[in-house]
Amino acid sequence: MKLITVSGPPSTGKTSVIIKTIDHLSQKEIKVGVIKFDCLSTNDDILYKRKKIAVQVGISGGLCPDHFFVSNIEECFEWGLKEELDILISESAGLCNRCSPYLRGSLAVCIIDNLMGIHTPKKIGPMLRYADIVVITKGDIVSQAEREIFAYRVKEVNSKAKILFINGITGQGTLHLADLFMKEGERENLKDSKLRFTMPAALCSYCLGEMTVGKDYQIGNIKNINL
Amino acid sequence: MKLEDEKGFDITIIGGHDKDGNPEDLNLTIYSGEVVSIVGPTGSGKSQLLGDIEWMAQKDTPTGRKILINGQVPDVEKRFDIDSKLVAQLSQNMNFVMDVTVKEFVEIHASSRKIEDSEEVIEAIITQANQLAGEEFLEDTPITSLSGGQSRALMIADTAYLSKSPIVLIDEIENAGIDRKSALDLLVKREKIILMATHDPILALMGDKRLVIKNGGINKIIESTAAERKNLVLLEKLDKKLLMMRNKLRNGEIIDCIGWE
Numbered sequence: 267m268k269l270i271t272v273s274g275p276p277s278t279g280k281t282s283v284i285i286k287t288i289d290h291l292s293q294k295e296i297k298v299g300v301i302k303f304d305c306l307s308t309n310d311d312i313l314y315k316r317k318k319i320a321v322q323v324g325i326s327g328g329l330c331p332d333h334f335f336v337s338n339i340e341e342c343f344e345w346g347l348k349e350e351l352d353i354l355i356s357e358s359a360g361l362c363n364r365c366s367p368y369l370r371g372s373l374a375v376c377i378i379d380n381l382m383g384i385h386t387p388k389k390i391g392p393m394l395r396y397a398d399i400v401v402i403t404k405g406d407i408v409s410q411a412e413r414e415i416f417a418y419r420v421k422e423v424n425s426k427a428k429i430l431f432i433n434g435i436t437g438q439g440t441l442h443l444a445d446l447f448m449k450e451g452e453r454e455n456l457k458d459s460k461l462r463f464t465m466p467a468a469l470c471s472y473c474l475g476e477m478t479v480g481k482d483y484q485i486g487n488i489k490n491i492n493l
Numbered sequence: 494m495k496l497e498d499e500k501g502f503d504i505t506i507i508g509g510h511d512k513d514g515n516p517e518d519l520n521l522t523i524y525s526g527e528v529v530s531i532v533g534p535t536g537s538g539k540s541q542l543l544g545d546i547e548w549m550a551q552k553d554t555p556t557g558r559k560i561l562i563n564g565q566v567p568d569v570e571k572r573f574d575i576d577s578k579l580v581a582q583l584s585q586n587m588n589f590v591m592d593v594t595v596k597e598f599v600e601i602h603a604s605s606r607k608i609e610d611s612e613e614v615i616e617a618i619i620t621q622a623n624q625l626a627g628e629e630f631l632e633d634t635p636i637t638s639l640s641g642g643q644s645r646a647l648m649i650a651d652t653a654y655l656s657k658s659p660i661v662l663i664d665e666i667e668n669a670g671i672d673r674k675s676a677l678d679l680l681v682k683r684e685k686i687i688l689m690a691t692h693d694p695i696l697a698l699m700g701d702k703r704l705v706i707k708n709g710g711i712n713k714i715i716e717s718t719a720a721e722r723k724n725l726v727l728l729e730k731l732d733k734k735l736l737m738m739r740n741k742l743r744n745g746e747i748i749d750c751i752g753w754e
């Protein structure tokens with residue numbers, strides 16, 4: 267089974283792009299399933315089910331969603347094998363701009379959009395920097411010049427990634443993405459596979475439920491601003 | 494690949510289907526130096542045709558069209574490569590979203606197109622854009638606060654100075670009240686292929702050919718005739734008159750005499 271990790275800030279069109287890409291794969295009788303990671307809630311599973319795509323949802327709730335991703339991905343992979351999928355796609359929303367829920371040896375796709383502002387590529391961090399493919403959506407809303415400038419800024423952060431322009435509404439560009447998915451190698455399992463980048467460190471009293479502000483209540487991995 | 498140096502450059506549009514799925518029977522090749530206008534009712538698919546060409550569609554757009562360059566399917570990697578862009582596009586929607594000044598915008602665009610020592614070019618673009626637009630803007634004006642016409646003028650000057658692409662697509666240059674004649678003079682360079690969607694009779698008649706779009710498909714291809722070219726001269730006279738009126742109105746004057754000879 268191939269594992270493809272897709273991530274990107276909220277509302278950039280991850281689900282639309284994935285669904286439109288799966289449409290092309292389904293036509294070739296390729297069986298694709300999705301595991302959606304989110305923080306608080308998601309309706310995306312309904313969208314996938316409507317398209318008869320096998321889907322599982324993981325809500326991290328009070329936990330850091332990317333820690334939640336690593337600690338669950340192996341079991342998700344096993345679910346995919348049991349479902350006899352050809353491709354398992356993990357979809358996760360990048361929330362703190364510090365994580366990159368990508369594994370070495372699995373294709374990593376980051377989805378961003380043209381409307382995020384010219385400085386955003388620098389701010390997104392590892393999620394963009396460590397992606398193999400960067401998909402840029404909503405190009406139909408801006409001029410060609412702005413598309414070029416935005417892509418240039420993405421290249422400054424990640425010069426190796428392939429940049430794809432995709433229209434999530436019409437699906438223009440997803441055929442190419444589907445072809446790239448097909449070129450991805452097969453994996454037997456995720457035993458001992460490694461993250462591409464460290465997760466943000468967090469082990470302090472607030473991680474454990476502390477709610478009060480103040481020095482006396484802070485224990486563990488604490489960092490203070492130099493004022 | 495240095496396409497701008499090549500002499501015989503051409504592009505072929507192979508028909509797909511219209512909005513109802515009826516086949517679009519078409520195999521049209523356009524050669525460098527040709528100006529082609531695109532006409533048709535609003536919503537008929539003019540912008541879509543330009544979009545297909547910009548995308549170098551390979552049956553992967555709503556129209557199912559296929560685009561060939563020099564008779565061949567463009568290489569996948571080249572198709573999406575920003576550095577070797579074959580197509581410069583002036584799209585219909587001109588709302589900027591980036592939080593930069595006019596100067597920064599042109600500067601970054603120039604460097605994204607690998608143009609070094611851009612200082613002079615940047616100045617030329619801004620001066621030129623100001624000549625096309627009515628009301629002046631400055632180099633430190635944020636692009637998001639430009640008016641529709643000013644944005645358009647800036648994009649036209651930007652395309653004229655920064656783009657080496659052998660194909661130029663122009664979508665409704667007549668909107669937003671800029672001087673469309675000087676705009677076209679800037680954009681239409683001899684060795685290029687120009688495709689221009691328009692509702693404006695003068696621009697439509699300026700093409701060597703015009704494509705008539707109906708219900709999403711190219712319905713007719715018309716070669717412009719000698720009679721049409723003669724009428725174009727008359728239309729241009731009429732247009733000059735109109736332009737004069739428009740400028741008078743803009744400057745708060747009274748239109749008390751139209752002055753037909």
Ligand SMILES: Nc1ncnc2c1ncn2[C@@H]1O[C@H](COP(=O)(O)OP(=O)(O)OP(=O)(O)O)[C@@H](O)[C@H]1O
Nearest residue numbers: 510511512534535536537538539540541555556709
């Ligand atoms: N052959 C086709 N099949 C399916 N949809 C099509 C086809 N051609 C065009 N469309 C769709 O029709 C809609 C309107 O087309 P478009 O915007 O190109 O019209 P237009 O002629 O440029 O209109 P205007 O004059 O208002 O600019 C678009 O959503 C476009 O994708």
Ligand SMILES: [Mg+2]
Nearest residue numbers: 539540585664
């Ligand atoms: Mg249009």
